[in-house]
Amino acid sequence: MPTLAADPLHDRFAAIAGARNVISAPSDLRTYECDGLLGYRIRPRIVVLPATTEEVAACVRLAREHGLPIVPRGAGTGLSGGALPVEGGIVIGTARMNRILDVDVVNARMRVQPGVINLDISKHLAPLGYYYAPDPSSQSVCTIGGNVAENSGGAHCLKYGFTVNHAVGARIVLSDGSVVDIGAHDGEADAPGYDLMGVFVGSEGLLGIVTEVVVRILRRPQATRTIFGTFPSTDEAGAAVSAIISSGILPAAIEMCDQLAIEAIVAATGVDWPLDAGAALLMDVDGVSVEVEYTAEAAIALMQSAGALEIRAPRDDAERMLMWKGRKAAFAAMGRISPNYYVQDGVIPRKDIAAVLREIAQLGRAAGLRIANVFHAGDGNLHPLVLYDARIDGQEEAAERVGGEILRVCLRYGGSVTGEHGVGRDKACYLGEQFSDDDLATMKLVRSAFDPAGIFNPDKVFPTPHLCGDRPGVYVPHAIERSGEAGRG
Amino acid sequence: MNAALSVAGVTPRAVLVPADRTELASIVRDLYAAEKAFAFVGGGTELDLGNAPRALDTVVRTTALDRAIEYSPEDQTITVEAGMRVAALDALLAQHDQLLPLDVPDRQNATVGGAIATNAFGARRHRYGSIKDLIVGIEIVRPDGVTARAGGKVVKNVAGFDLTKLMVGSLGTLAGIISATFRVFPKPAHTQALLVHAAPHSTLFAALMNDVSLEPMAVVHYPTLGGVVLTFAGLEASVAGQIAHAGDLAARHAVGCEALAGPALERCMAFESAVRSGGEWRWTSRTSAARARTAAAPAVALALEVGYPTLGVTMASADDTAPMDGLIASRGRSIVFRAMPPRARGRVDAWGEPPPSFALMRALKANFDPKGLCNPGRFVGGL
Numbered sequence: 001m002p003t004l005a006a007d008p009l010h011d012r013f014a015a016i017a018g019a020r021n022v023i024s025a026p027s028d029l030r031t032y033e034c035d036g037l038l039g040y041r042i043r044p045r046i047v048v049l050p051a052t053t054e055e056v057a058a059c060v061r062l063a064r065e066h067g068l069p070i071v072p073r074g075a076g077t078g079l080s081g082g083a084l085p086v087e088g089g090i091v092i093g094t095a096r097m098n099r100i101l102d103v104d105v106v107n108a109r110m111r112v113q114p115g116v117i118n119l120d121i122s123k124h125l126a127p128l129g130y131y132y133a134p135d136p137s138s139q140s141v142c143t144i145g146g147n148v149a150e151n152s153g154g155a156h157c158l159k160y161g162f163t164v165n166h167a168v169g170a171r172i173v174l175s176d177g178s179v180v181d182i183g184a185h186d187g188e189a190d191a192p193g194y195d196l197m198g199v200f201v202g203s204e205g206l207l208g209i210v211t212e213v214v215v216r217i218l219r220r221p222q223a224t225r226t227i228f229g230t231f232p233s234t235d236e237a238g239a240a241v242s243a244i245i246s247s248g249i250l251p252a253a254i255e256m257c258d259q260l261a262i263e264a265i266v267a268a269t270g271v272d273w274p275l276d277a278g279a280a281l282l283m284d285v286d287g288v289s290v291e292v293e294y295t296a297e298a299a300i301a302l303m304q305s306a307g308a309l310e311i312r313a314p315r316d317d318a319e320r321m322l323m324w325k326g327r328k329a330a331f332a333a334m335g336r337i338s339p340n341y342y343v344q345d346g347v348i349p350r351k352d353i354a355a356v357l358r359e360i361a362q363l364g365r366a367a368g369l370r371i372a373n374v375f376h377a378g379d380g381n382l383h384p385l386v387l388y389d390a391r392i393d394g395q396e397e398a399a400e401r402v403g404g405e406i407l408r409v410c411l412r413y414g415g416s417v418t419g420e421h422g423v424g425r426d427k428a429c430y431l432g433e434q435f436s437d438d439d440l441a442t443m444k445l446v447r448s449a450f451d452p453a454g455i456f457n458p459d460k461v462f463p464t465p466h467l468c469g470d471r472p473g474v475y476v477p478h479a480i481e482r483s484g485e486a487g488r489g
Numbered sequence: 490m491n492a493a494l495s496v497a498g499v500t501p502r503a504v505l506v507p508a509d510r511t512e513l514a515s516i517v518r519d520l521y522a523a524e525k526a527f528a529f530v531g532g533g534t535e536l537d538l539g540n541a542p543r544a545l546d547t548v549v550r551t552t553a554l555d556r557a558i559e560y561s562p563e564d565q566t567i568t569v570e571a572g573m574r575v576a577a578l579d580a581l582l583a584q585h586d587q588l589l590p591l592d593v594p595d596r597q598n599a600t601v602g603g604a605i606a607t608n609a610f611g612a613r614r615h616r617y618g619s620i621k622d623l624i625v626g627i628e629i630v631r632p633d634g635v636t637a638r639a640g641g642k643v644v645k646n647v648a649g650f651d652l653t654k655l656m657v658g659s660l661g662t663l664a665g666i667i668s669a670t671f672r673v674f675p676k677p678a679h680t681q682a683l684l685v686h687a688a689p690h691s692t693l694f695a696a697l698m699n700d701v702s703l704e705p706m707a708v709v710h711y712p713t714l715g716g717v718v719l720t721f722a723g724l725e726a727s728v729a730g731q732i733a734h735a736g737d738l739a740a741r742h743a744v745g746c747e748a749l750a751g752p753a754l755e756r757c758m759a760f761e762s763a764v765r766s767g768g769e770w771r772w773t774s775r776t777s778a779a780r781a782r783t784a785a786a787p788a789v790a791l792a793l794e795v796g797y798p799t800l801g802v803t804m805a806s807a808d809d810t811a812p813m814d815g816l817i818a819s820r821g822r823s824i825v826f827r828a829m830p831p832r833a834r835g836r837v838d839a840w841g842e843p844p845p846s847f848a849l850m851r852a853l854k855a856n857f858d859p860k861g862l863c864n865p866g867r868f869v870g871g872l
Contacts, residue, residue, distance in 0.1 A: 129701070151647045164651065165622050174849075182846045188775045190608070190619075192822050192840060193869040194663070194850045198621055198654025202647050222701040246563035248586070248675025288704050290727040347643040351563045379645040380564075416646040423648060434648050435638065442629075442637035443650040449852035461649070 009066065013048045013090075016058040021096065023047040032091050035076040035083035036138075037426055044071065044085035049093045053171060053179055053211040056092060060209065061177035063090050069458050070175075072205040074114065074146025077138045079343060080424030082150065082204045086458060092209055094145045100124055101212065107187035109168070110217050114145025114210045118152075121215065130217045133160035136420070137328040145210050151202030153420035155253040155327070156284065158378035160218070162420075164201040169214035172200065172207075175451040185214055199446055204422050205457040207450035221286040224252070225296045226320045228312045229303045230277035234258050234373065237279035238354030240306035241377040245350045247302060249295045252284040254378030255327050258357070260337065260387070261374035268333030269326040277309060281377065282327050330374040331385065338370070338387035342399040345421040346410035350380040359409050360384050367398045381419035382410070408433070423461045429468040431461065494548060496528050497541045497867055498834050501548040504530075508553050510570075510628075510636070510667050517665065518634025520547055521862055528864040529661040531572060531600030534766075535607045537828040539660055540839050543866035549665065551602050557581055558668055559642065565673050566625065566642055571602025571666040586676045590617040594765035602666040608658030612707035612720065612761070617674065620657050626670035627653040632663075632863040642670045655853070662868045663857040677706070677722035682749040682757070683732050685739050686716040693742040700738065703731050711760060718749065718757060768802030770813055771828040774820075843870030 006024070013022040023029055024046045033041040045068065050056045063070050069089035076083050076093075085091050098115035105128060112121060118139040121132040135154035136142055142152070147163045148170065160166075169183030169191065183197025184190060191197065200207055231237040237256055244254065257265060257280045262273050273280060281303065285296045300311050314320035326333075334341045348356050357373060364371035364386070375383040386402050388395040407417045407430050417423070417430040431440065440462055447454070447462075459467055494504060507513040520527045526544035530536070531551050551572035558568040562585035569578055575589075575596040582588050592611020593604045603609075605627075610619045617623065626640030629652070639652035656666060687693040689710045694717060697703060707720040719735055721728045732748060739746040749757060764771075813833075816824065822842040829837055843850075847870050854872045857863075866872075 129699075151651070153645060153647075157645065161618070161622060162645070162647075164654070165618060180846050180849065181844075182849070184775075188823070190658075190775055191846075192775070192825065192844050193847065193872070194659055194853060195621065195654045195657055196846050196849055198657070199651055201654075202651055219699070219701060242563060245565065248565075250675075288702055288723075288727055288731065290730050291704075291723055294724050294727070347641075347645050349561060349564045349566070349643055351561065376645070380643055381645045414641070415643050416641050416648045418648050419643075419645040420647055427648075431649055434641075438635050439637045439639065439649070442631060442635070443639065443652060445856040446650050446652070446655065446853065449849060449856045452852075 007046060009046055009062075012062055013046060013059060016062065017048050017050045017055050021049040021051070023049075032073070032076070032085060032093070035073070035078040035081060037079055037081040037084070037424070040081045040084050040425055042085045042087050044091045045088050047091040047093060049096045051096050053173065056094070056173045056209055056211050057177045057179050059090070059092055060173050060175065064175065064177065064455060069455050070209075071457050072145075072149065072209045074143040074149065075117070075141050077142045078146060078150060078422060078424060079345070080418070080422040080426040082422050082424035082457070082460060083146075084425045084460075094209065094211070095143065097145075097211060098143075103128070103217070104187055105130065108217050109187060109214055111212060111214050112144055114148070114213060115143050118142050118144055118147055125217055129220050131220055132166065132215055133157075133218050134163050134166055137331075144213050144215070148201050148210050148213055149203065149205045150420070150422045153376070153379070153381065155255055155376060158254060158376065159250050159252040159286075164198060166216045167197070167201055167213055168216055169197055170200065170210045171212035173209045173211055175208070175453060175455050179211070183214065202422075203446075204424060204461050206447055206461055208456065221288075223289040223292040224284055224286040225292050226314050226323060227281075227283045227285070227296060227300060227303075228273075228314070228323060229281045229283075229300070229308045230274055230310045231279045231281070231306070231308055233278035234357045235354045236307035237281055238357060238377070240281060240303045240308065241353055242351045243302045243306055244299055245378065247298065249298050251295065251299060251378065252286045253282075253376075255282045256280070256353075256373065256375055256377035257282070257327070257330065258373040260370060260372035261330055261385070264333040264337045264372065265326045265330050265374075267336035268329060269322065271322055271326045273326070274310070282323060327374070331383075334372060334385050334387065337372075338389070340388050340390045340396070340399075341372075342386040342388065342403050343421075344382070344384045344386065344403045344406050345418050346382050346384075346407050346415060347419040348380045348382060348410050348413045348415040350378070352413050353377060353380065356382070356409060356413055360406055363402050363405050363409070367402045369395070369399060369402060371402070376419070379419065380415070382406075404430070425460055425467070428459075428461055428463045432463040432468075494530070494533060494536070496530065496536055496545055496548065496864075497539050498831060499541050499545045501528070501545045503546065504548045504550060506550045506553050510554060510630075513549065513551070513554065513665065513667065514630050514634050514636050516549055517630050517632065520549075521633050521860065524860060524862065526862045526865055528867070529602070529606070529665040531603030531606070532574060532595070532598040534595040534599045535603060535827075538607060538839070539867040540871070541834060541866070542864055543871075544862075551600060551665065554667065562587060565675075566644065566670055567673055568626070568642055568668055568670040569601055570668045571600060571605070573601050575599045575601060575604060582673055583676070587673045588676050589623065589671055589673050591620060591623060594762065601669060605657055605666055605669055606659060606661045611765070612709045615708055616704075616706040616722075621654055623671050624653050624657065624669055625672055627656055628667040628669070629656060629664040630667055632858040632860070636667060640670065644672050660864065660868045662854060662864045662872050664863070679725040679728045680706070680720065680722040681728050681732055682718050682720040682754055683735055683746055684714060684716050684718050684749050685735065685744060685746040687739070687742070687744050689717060693739060693744050696738055696742070697735060700734070702734055705731070709761070711757065713760065714757065716746075764800050764802045768828065769830045770826060771800070771802045772816075772824050772826050773800055774824045840869040
């Protein structure tokens with residue numbers, strides 16, 4: 001194509017990563033204009049897809065030589081605009097670096113390249129009886145490199161923790177093009193010195209580009225029991241979650257759907273959940289058989305005394321998979337009941353779920369908008385979905401406003417503006433409501449130690465006057481979500 | 490008592506005990522402005538840890554900052570000031586049958602902030618992880634006296650950079666800790682331990698570790714007891730079932746085992762506590778390769794905690810470092826000396842070789858503490 005040679009830098013990057021792996025034609029760049037937050041779009045100057053650590057390092061040096069900002073990108077499934085390109089800058093995508101490097105069962109560690117799909121780690125480990133615990137709803141398409149950048153969570157993080165508890169070491173490329181290993185390697189339990197890995201995980205591409213990840217792997221539990229329960233309203237379901245958490249039993253996952261979410265999930269997946277229930281809880285309990293039985297029975301008893309209408313167990317593994325598929329495809333399922341929707345991600349103390357859901361419903365009523373809720377209830381990680389119709393004047397703006405008000409409710413209850421989707425571009429302005437200027441300045445001390453010139457992912461995470469004049473992003477489902485291949489949240 | 494206080498062998502000119510966070514911040518700000526080197530000290534139970542600071546004018550003790558800020562038993566989170574003794578935290582949590590599952594040596598005296606700064610851990614790390622996995626928020630005072638927060642009081646949170654992780658194990662070289670929020674856990678209904686007379690990495694040991702019907706809370710090798718102690722915690726029926734199953738496995742391998750209760754369990758605990766606080770030399774080794782090397786050291790006591798760093802100790806009072814020379818020479822960066830006799834100070838680096846990412850650590854230190862006044866030289870590579 002004649003346009004390929006138009007950018008003089010194209011050939012320089014091609015010399016590093018191969019011509020096929022450098023994209024500079026405007027039509028081809030369209031794919032990379034945004035991540036999972038489709039409301040923001042910026043066309044980068046060039047996208048490079050290197051295959052090795054050395055190639056990543058050479059790309060970083062070349063970009064730096066030309067003063068170009070760099071946006072790292074995994075699978076581009078993020079929901080906060082963290083992989084949104086910078087105008088005139090380059091995107092370094094790690095999707096081609098998708099090899100599993102080694103498995104060390106003795107030390108329960110595995111080394112993978114960043115482009116390995118989250119779910120493929122567990123598939124690879126299945127014959128050994130091991131798996132990788134963090135399971136974001138997008139796990140069939142998102143990559144471990146992106147998970148490290150975002151500190152991804154997932155339904156089963158309630159018991160097992162987040163990416164930061166499982167990604168113990170990494171090889172990273174710094175802004176000067178140097179390559180360094182951080183965290184624990186070679187079966188080490190801990191790394192000496194400051195916990196660089198601990199702060200790197202969740203740094204949203206602002207500190208470096210990860211080119212290898214060492215993860216902890218876990219033995220598959222002896223038994224897993226799935227419980228599904230329905231309730232008259234989110235009040236009773238919320239009370240059940242609070243009762244379960246405060247009783248001290250620890251299910252692997254407790255997910256909640258409200259009536260609107262149930263309606264959308266049923267329409268999209270065909271699970272036979274009752275449409276007249278006000279709310280449902282989907283729960284996994286796992287571990288040693290005896291313990292699982294007791295925990296499941298205790299959870300059921302607490303659900304019943306909180307006012308459950310019906311308790312069900314999946315008839316077989318196929319139904320269990322369907323229930324979880326329904327949950328993981330919930331965001332995209334909203335398309336069945338609304339032309340558009342705005343996804344929110346906030347966290348509150350788990351004892352306050354029922355009260356906060358009431359406040360959120362009130363915000364929706366006041367704005368004349370419906371709000372569906374489908375979320376990680378056991379962690380207090382809310383995902384309100386504000387439904388609207390973009391064709392109706394003012395609804396989109398109203399949905400965004402409600403989304404912002406929801407975050408303020410979370411903060412008022414002592415929570416956080418993001419539990420797993422990240423700050424990215426979308427919530428940079430809200431970060432200033434959660435943290436003081438001194439807090440943010442202290443975090444920036446870390447940024448400047450890793451990347452003094454600020455070339456990695458500028459204009460993300462930290463609020464700036466330039467950013468905070470912008471309007472927040474609007475969520476549009478990706479094609480693979482609409483097809484039900486992968487979900488979110 | 491302050492007269493006796495010294496930090497890795499260095500005695501400060503003064504010891505200040507701020508009454509609250511405001512005074513703490515103002516003391517730190519003044520010291521920084523006056524360019525006086527200082528160190529944060531909590532209970533003073535780990536003062537041997539690390540290399541001698543290059544300079545030390547003032548010790549700032551956090552022990553008066555000992556309030557509980559917010560305890561939400563139903564949410565299983567607690568926020569306390571850094572100077573609270575770990576035992577006092579235990580007592581608070583016990584009122585609601587909860588606990589912070591962290592094995593901190595000398596809980597009566599050790600403070601919460603000190604446990605964070607030294608990354609204290611022990612056998613229960615097997616189930617619950619280390620402080621990094623339990624802490625959800627922190628408030629710090631930077632060397633320049635500015636206070637800052639990171640994380641929060643909810644158990645899930647990805648807003649902003651996670652400075653909590655950076656503070657864990659940083660030995661007060663980046664900032665002082667004012668308060669911290671932890672995720673806490675219900676106290677297990679029942680706990681029982683089983684001593685299996687098997688060596689780590691034996692066939693039986695591998696079988697025990699790979700059996701999905703066993704989920705021990707802790708796995709510790711006690712060479713002096715001649716075996717591995719598996720501790721199970723949870724429901725009585727579950728614990729009893731797992732003990733019986735592990736016993737069957739051992740019998741099938743023709744290996745003896747005994748349930749530990751009462752005096753036998755206490756002997757174990759006493760032994761572990763001796764390993765944690767006694768001895769002239771005390772070390773941790775991070776890798777299994779390093780563990781093999783420690784076997785050659787003249788240890789009279791060694792507790793090997795499987796899957797995470799081994800703790801070792803020697804009570805031998807040799808006149809010089811000679812018996813330890815082999816271990817010192819071959820350790821790379823995988824063996825840390827947590828305590829050493831005064832005669833070895835200055836000759837033996839506590840931390841071993843700095844890691845490959847040391848330049849980043851130095852850059853962090855320079856950003857947080859540009860004047861190099863905060864516990865300078867005590868940590869890895871002279872940080």
